[in-house]
Amino acid sequence: MLIEPGKLLAAVNNPDDLKKLDQTQLVQLCDELRTFIIDNVSVYGGHFGASLGVVELTVALHYVFNTPQDQLVWDVGHQAYGHKILTGRRDVFHTNRMYKGISGFPKIKESEYDAFGVGHSSTSISAALGMAVASKYKGSEDRQHIAVIGDGAMTGGLAFEAMNHAGVSNSNLLIILNDNCMSIDPNVGALKDYLTDITTSHTYNKMKDEVWNILGRISKFGPNAREIISKVENSIKSFLLSQSNMFESLNLRYFGPVDGHDVNHLVSVLDDLKDIKGPKILHCVTRKGKGYGPAETGNQTTWHAPGKFDKVTGEIRKKTYDSPQPPKYQDVFGHTLVELAEKNEKIIGITPAMPSGSSLNIMMKAMPDRAFDVGIAEQHAVTFSAGLATQGLIPFCNIYSSFMQRGYDQVIHDVCIQDLPVNFCLDRAGFAGADGPTHHGAYDIAYMRCIPNMIVSSPMNEAELRNLLYTSQLPRDGKAFTIRYPRGQGVMPQWKTPMEEIKVGTGRKIKGGEEVAILTLGHVGNYAVEACKNLETKGLNPAHYDMRFVKPLDEKLLHEVFTRYKKIITVEDGCLMGGFGSAVVEYMADNNYSAQIKRLGIPDEIVEHGEQIELQRECGFDPEGIEKAVIEMTEQILAKS
Incomplete structure (x- = not known):
């Protein structure tokens, strides 16, 4: 229309x-x-x-x-x-x-x-x-x-x-x-x-208007008049x-x-x-x-980007579902952080001007003295968090992945060089959707994993996010902890699961298989699950491992993978240059393994805007893209045999 x-x-x-x-x-x-x-x-x-x-x-x-x-x-x-x-x-x-x-x-x-x-x-x-x-x-x-x-x-x-x-x-x-x-x-x-x-x-504004009116009338008397009136105006400003x-x-x-x-x-x-x-x-x-x-009289945060709505009534159109739906990852973060903070008085929440977008507003409402919106100031948010950490508090610095780029020097200089245990929760990791390339969280895996004293993780679902948040607030000697998760919904309608510690640097085997192993990081692991189910109907049985951590990598799990499989596919919703797949290739080279590796992720180009799944399909790491990669590798095996 x-x-x-x-x-x-x-x-x-x-x-x-x-x-x-x-x-x-x-x-x-x-x-x-x-x-x-x-x-x-x-x-x-x-x-x-x-x-x-x-x-x-x-x-x-x-x-x-x-x-x-x-x-x-x-x-x-x-x-x-x-x-x-x-x-x-x-x-x-x-x-x-x-x-x-x-x-x-x-x-x-x-x-x-x-x-x-x-x-x-x-x-x-x-x-x-x-x-x-x-x-x-x-x-x-x-x-x-x-x-x-x-x-x-x-x-x-x-x-x-x-x-x-x-x-x-x-x-x-x-x-x-x-x-x-x-x-x-x-x-x-x-x-x-x-x-x-x-x-x-009111006094300043009234006199300001009068000065401007005088300026308009007197300026015709010569070039010096404007300068004189300007000085008078400045004096009034300072005085009032x-x-x-x-x-x-x-x-x-x-x-x-x-x-x-x-x-x-x-x-x-x-x-x-x-x-x-x-x-x-x-x-x-x-x-x-x-x-x-x-939009004028209502919640202006809601009306910043309300989605589709009835322009006559102002009713925002929301999808209706016949069954319970998974929550947004950001909401799982917000509620879980409050849950943890109720038991751990050292936890502090920080966000640079995105309390509703990151769902830190949940903690700001429940614990206003322990959650801080520092304004549009990502650098300050990071160093402020570092200062909190020096005093034994546990800061959770919640920043969109693409906005974290603006505070990168502080991550290195103020956090990691000093080996401070700051927790970075990176929302909107991967494709941000319609906001486009300025908001895509394409680079955080690469730019975080290259820094010493940094842990980098990504949950496959809501339960894993809760477990990583729980793990990150446990006592540890130094090391920053990055948890990255995407925009939008997860996969678990019943998401409020009991929390348990995950040993840092450990992944998990989702399923065993034959000939081809799929290694995933984060939410895209669910795409691999879907692809594996479809492949089973075609007589193919790839293995699937959810690595959970890109730094440190689970070397024990990788030893199993490279020992058993000669065809490996890595899947990530981040840039291929220096990302998760690159880390796996580096491990292979450093440990003298040999395998054919196909890396799926965001290519070395600027990807424009669109729905997340549209962009993932364009880049070949949607469920069909993963399925296609497995079929191509399997055909190569059959051709050789």
Whole structure:
């Protein structure tokens, strides 16, 4: 079902068409754009609240600036749906986040209007500053460079590093702070409180408006007038606010706060800011989910990406089942951690801004003094955990696999070099699905197993996850402990099993067999079980081993495998380069074994977005892919005999 755009939106195929509209028509266009987003996401799913919150800002930016000549960088990209629709992708927007469809995030290869590909937070200012410096170097200083960043992403260290540099760069950079007090979950930390102080200071805002009005009237009297008024404005800011303006102290000219839902005022302000050279920041106050009642007044975390819903009633459509379904792995983690923490007072939970996504919110509700959301700050989350570990506490640092990449130096420098027993629970390991390559947890096996003083494990099901969590909180001498698990459901409706210790570095034989052995790591072991059942109907009987640990490997089990089988298939939902299969090949070489090994996993290429099973099928490690690999190996054996 294709969604029909409104009359004005139907005529806008690119920003040049947008500029043909009279400014008085922009309010109607914003209404049509918002309706188009609501209609599409309600039917096809996707991110929601963030894009509704910046409809007016998006229209104003493309109306005022000459994109793509002027370069616009969105931070994270959850909020860029309106941008995509206005820049030539309206008629294919229904394919958003679908397999082989357009990306849910800005992407350089998808459109010239996507100046920089994004997906992780806090990158926009650095990227836009690099572009601005390049333009200055190339003599194109009339080119505009705009970074749109949310107040949640602003807490990321990279954003502060970029602002610190921007303040001394004298480059033509405009930072737009989209302040809605939310990232995915509500924002935390001192910056949130600081921005609240600015936006709620009625005296400051009243006098700020008066100063801006005076500036507009006096500027015609000469170039010095603007400088004089600027000094007066800065003095007022410092006098009225409880502390000096943080952004001004970084040498960024601060403007705002302004109403981010007044499109005509935004056009006026942006038009003025075009003529002000150097680095500057515009503070826009918006509301996530603006224009759709349930998203505005309801649980904004839920409405960040609600899935399909009834746009009239606001009822989110959920699948119904005739029988109990397995839980999500993240929920098994959340409930099990509380269960363990009730018996072990040393356990502390940490997450960087993903309490609902990781289900640490379960512990935050049950034990608010023992679970911490540290904001979008993965580096800090890791080193904070290391500090806790030095004092004898047991930190469980829960981070998405792809986000852990942002704290990698801290894993090495602050945890493993010091041999501290920090537990890393990596959610979204393997393919993340529709979020695509910026969120795929493709690399954690390879990047974790190469570090000394690190244990790396992955459970095949919910019971194994509970056992690994139980094992990781038992006393041990040093060594970090990584437990990786995928997005989505497990396989056990009755998942709350008794917990028991797993000896570190031990796997298990799922079934014996003949000629071919399948070695799996993690949830994909269930695919091997399915493949083996199908192969039995074809008269084939491969063995199956669930290795559980990629570091340390179960060498006793591998000795059995290489002694009995000359055809071996490894299966993992991680990158083949340096991953689990590579570890098995290394073991074979180091111990003078000889076998034919077929490695199944994520190839050495960027895999795009789609449903998890679609991407696993594309890469050949879904149940059919495993079955095919066994048949091919068996045919080779038969051909030789």
